[in-house]
Amino acid sequence: MATTRKAWTREELLILLNLYEKIPFGKFDQGNPVLIQIAERMGRTPGSVAMKLSNLASLDARLAARGIRGLSGASALDRTVWAEFHEQHEALVPESEALLSELLTGDADSPIEVQPEFITLMQPPEGPTENMASVKVRRGQRFFRQAVLNAYGGRCAVTGLSIRELLIASHIIPWNAVEAHRLDPRNGIALNALHDRAFDRGLITFDTELRLVCAPALRDHFAEATVSQSFKAFEGKPLAIPAEAAGPKAEYLEWHRTTLYSR
Secondary structure, three states, X not given: OOOOOOOOOXXXXXXXXXXXXXXXXXXXXXXXXXXXXXXXXXXXXXHHHHHXXXXXXOOOHHHHHOOOOOOOOOOHHHHHHHHHHHHOHHHHHHHHHHHHHHHHHOOOOOXXXXXXXXXXXXXXXXXXXXXXXXXXXXXXXXXXXXXXXXXXOOOOOOOOOOOHHHEEEEEOOOXXXXXXXXXXXXXXEEEEHHHHHHHHOOXXXXXXXXXXXXXXXXXXXXXXXXXXXXXXXXXXXXXXXXXXXXXOOHHHHHHHHHHOOOO
16 A cells, blocks of 8 residues: 655745754755754654755756755645745745744744754843844844855864854845845854954955955954964965855855945
8 A cells, every 4th residue: 555745845945944954955965964863853754855956956057066966855835935935035034934943942032042963952141021023033044144154164264173162154245235135044154253243344345266366454464373373374365265165155245345345
């Protein structure tokens, strides 16, 4: 007797799209502990979760540009939710974060940190109850940080620093500048706190070859040991981007060079 396949729901696909941005393509494996945990909560097999992520990968123009093709079984619903997720980041990213937390903890407000091969329950924020707008912002920021840091292998793209607590998912186009780009992981670079601050203040940028460029105001201090070690030593060197990561979008860096960088 044939068994009936369990149809995927929109909510499940939003959860997988959330994970899709946080887990490298090469980790879409049924042996990945994250996929095993998600599958168990969904009442599915790890293999089915891995396969669905690979189906979604077939819709990813970023992978196609690198000659990588996912599995060809993407459904009409997969295509619809994929398009909605990427066209409505501001609304659907927070929703996907809430769905992921609810799936794993039973509470949509319990913060979860996803790294490529494990999930951690984070300490919930303390203080007065937040309004819904604040909750959505926090969920979106949490997604952005995890997606960006994971894309860069949990390392600063300039120095290689791998202490996650000292890393920032640095916005190329600032959060308050253009709302449409806020939650796009390709609008982020993993930087340590010092280089994030310099990038945010326009004291450094990256050229079309992704090489570090220091502003004249910063170069004036190259004689100082700390500035020399932190900036001069890395000037002209390209961002360290894992081979499977898409890296920053060129148009975002062009905006930074022409709008924020102090020439």
